Amino acid sequence: MTILVRTHRVLAAIFQHCKYSTKTKAISSVHLANKEFPSDEYTNVTPKIISYLGKNLHLQKGNPLAIVRKRIVNYFYSSFTHRGNPIFSIYDNLSPIVTTKQNFDDLLIPNDHPSRAKSDCYYVNKDILLRAHMTAHQSELLRSGLDNFLMIGDVYRRDEIDSTHFPVFHQVDAVRSQRKEELFKDHPDLEIFEPAFDISNPHTFVNTITDPSKQSCHTLEAAKLMETQLKSHLIGLVYALFGKDIKHRWVDAYFPFTHPSWELEIYYDGDWMEVLGCGIVRNEILANAGPNNSIAYAFGLGLERLAMALYKIPDIRLMWSKDSGFLSQFQDKNIDEKITYKPVSSYPQCTNDISFWLPTTLTVDTFISNDFYDLVREIGGDIIEQVKLRDKFVHPKSKKHSLCYSIVYRHLERTLTQDEVNKVHKHIETAVTDMFNVTIR
Structure with a gap:
């Protein structure tokens, strides 16, 4: 199939996934997972993004993401047991369609x-x-009565386009909670909560995070012991993945749902690289979900970042490749085997620039680049390797605002011709003009 035909089909898909009012041309509903959702002024999900739902790369045998997932699960299964049984439960097929709540x-x-x-x-x-x-x-999992669990799946964020960013990636998040008798089994005289905190009525206590070392509801002993456990467990995970010689460091961080919070970085390829964020779960979250007598830690990490570092995979798009030359390097392997990705082939890039004048309602500072990136990805699909903002310009006389982006095209499985790239680029110009009311320079 030529890219030109594919582009026409991508544009047509917009009308297949979204129903339109013939009078206003506004999207009236969005079809997801065999359900119809009403749309409104917030609706910005695109057919290209919708097409990734249900792919579950983290569960596809032989995909590097599935290998890393299995290694992480094995670490938690082997490190946390009770009477010979793993205490962590795994949830890796939860629906990605969620509420803002x-x-x-x-x-x-x-x-x-x-x-x-x-x-x-x-x-x-x-x-x-x-x-x-x-x-x-x-x-929702805390509310169901769970104490220790891993949540694994695909997540969606609008972002820039380059070799390390993709609008869909895969995360592992975890929670480990403990009651007093487990946390202080050797010191029953110690408490998780300060005397002013009433376990039977936790919502009467105003929990603060002004103290960088702990939440105001927690005793210092409980906060420090949980911090020690959390950091020890996560360093153990990094050692299990990268080996015990890997250099690491902790960096103080902020997340709305944990306090205190940290990021763990490893020294990789000559620089420090963040591999996960973590912290002590805000007690309000636990109390609102049911548990009012526990303290918990949580962490989150991206599977793509780990897989790219572990296996020297240069482009995040390769995770979605169906090419046998790529997949065969990871299939039927021992999950702990040291694998270094070998490029199947190196196809040349094609780079085209696009410059346009913005309408008077927009400026170079108010135009949202992520809107443009989504449109480019919608038209060009997976042959879009990178989009970079090259220049912002304000005409000194007319005061008109202009932007220039470079679009890098590269196919992962064959050589693109400049002619077919030009045709796709022309479709992008047309779509940008129609969607944003810009004028191509």
């Missing part, structure tokens, strides 16, 4: 937090979105 409110994410912005998330409507992190399921 699950994704934000249950996690104490403020209404004005930038992670809620339409420029960052794929919204089905103002109340429904494609989860931006696996932590979106944390409260």
Whole structure:
């Protein structure tokens, strides 16, 4: 199939996934997972993004993401047992369609937090979105009575386009909670909570995070012991993946749903690389979900980042490849085997620039690049390797605003001709003109 024909089909798919009013041309509903969702001014999920739902790369045998997932699960199964049985339960097939309450409110994410912005998330409507992190399921699992669990799946975020960023990636999130008798089994005289905190009525206590070492409801002993366990367990995970010679360091961080919070970095390929974020779960989350006598830690990490580092995979798009030359390097392997990806072939890039004048309603600072990236990805699909903002320009006389982007095209399995790239690029120009009311320079 030529790219030109494919482009026409991609454009046609917009009308297959979204129903339109013939009078206003506004999207009236979005079809996801055999359900129809009403749309509104928040709707920005695209057919290309919808097409990734249900792929579950983390469960596909022989995919590098599935190998890393299995190694992480094995570490937790072997490290945490009770009477010979693993204490962690695994949830790796949860629906990625969640509510804003699950994704934000249950996690104490403020209404004005930038992670809620339409420029960052794929919204089905103002109340429904494609989860931006696996932590979106944390409260529902706590509410069901679970103490220790891993949540693994695909997450969706609007982002730039390059070799390390993709709008769909895969995360492992985990929660480990403990009651007093487990945390202080050797010191029954110690307490998890300060005397002012009433376990039977936790909502009467105003929990604060002004102290960088702990939440105000927790005793220092409980906070420090949980921190020690958390860091020890996660360093053990990094050792299990990268070997005990890997250099690592902890960096203080901020997340709305944990306090204190940290990021773990490893020294990789001549630089420090963040591999996960973690912290002590805010007690309000536990109390709102049911548990009012526990303390918990949580962490989250991206499978793509780990797989690319472990196996020297240079382009995140390769995770989605169906090419046998790629997949065969990971199939039927011992999961702990040292694998170094060998390029199947190196096809040349084609780079085209696109410059346009913005309408008077927009400026170079108010135009949302993620909107443009989504449109480029929708038209060009997986042959889009990178999109970079090259230049912002304001005409000194007319005061008109202009932007210039470079679009890098590369097919992972064959050589693209400049002619077919030009045809796709022309479709992008037409679509940008229609969608944003710009004028191509």
